[in-house]
Amino acid sequence: MPDMLKHDVLVIGSLNADLVVRAPHFPQPGETISGDDLQIIPGGKGANQAVAAARQGASVAMLGHVGKDSFGPFLLDSLRSNSVDTTHVSADESATGTAIIVVDASGQNSIVLSAGANGKVTPKDIETLNIEAKVLFLQLEIPLETVIHAAKWGKQKAMIVILNPAPARELPDELIANVDFILPNETELSLLTGVPVTDISSTERAARVLLKRGAKNVIVTLGSKGALVVSSQQATHVEAYKVDVVDTTAAGDAFIGGFASALLRGVEVEAAAQYANACGALAATKFGAQPSLPTKEEVEKFIK
């Protein structure tokens, strides 16, 4: 057997081309409107989180699928130019995953996701995977069956399993119980638990539902309010940094990359969430997904 490749982070997840058009308003059914020039930006929660961690200095590998269209090489190039190991990203006959995004004049967005090749990531891909990593990142833009399998596999291999339960949906306990850190935003937390999340105390209550269901730590990202770190012992609210927001796309992905890289440097959980807040804030000051993810140097300068 060839030598196992050792990485800090392995991401098993999605790669999407984000096709973004700014328009004065969202089109009504049957309406045609004119927007600005199309922007094609590398995205997908899996790939974004891979780049986020790599820009923070972690050595990162990604497992995923793209299609054989022109978006596939475009997404692979973006990962490679950020030093992400793409040996385990394969190209198949499906279309590459895309997100068709319209941004209106007020900055709100409306998104249609087309999973394409992301839908073809199967448990079999993981069985044949010859990789060692300290941390495993999972999200929900690949089939749920694969995510559940990956979490169990990661736990068996003693990896720290980090799940970002996005896009929002309900999840079985067999997944939640194999996760060391689950990082939902408020919408995702509410959908996962059925608890309406409106303020810090309802956020903590909902997070405790996930702890009861087997999660070891819950970190809820709260947008401009920062994050709430909840474990069985305590709950700590970590305040956000104040920034001029341009576009919050991938702020959550930047948070996860920053959080894991801080943990890998031996930083305690609350302090790692504080560092991650700086990563999320910086991502919110720039347009687009992967182009907005900050480097370690940028974050350290910002914190000073």
Ligand code: ADP
């Ligand atoms: P998601 O992008 O996944 O919906 P959030 O909106 O909660 O997640 O944002 C993730 C993180 O990014 C937050 O926890 C925070 O650290 C940072 N962030 C997001 N929006 C802002 C903001 N307006 N001001 C400062 N930080 C922000």
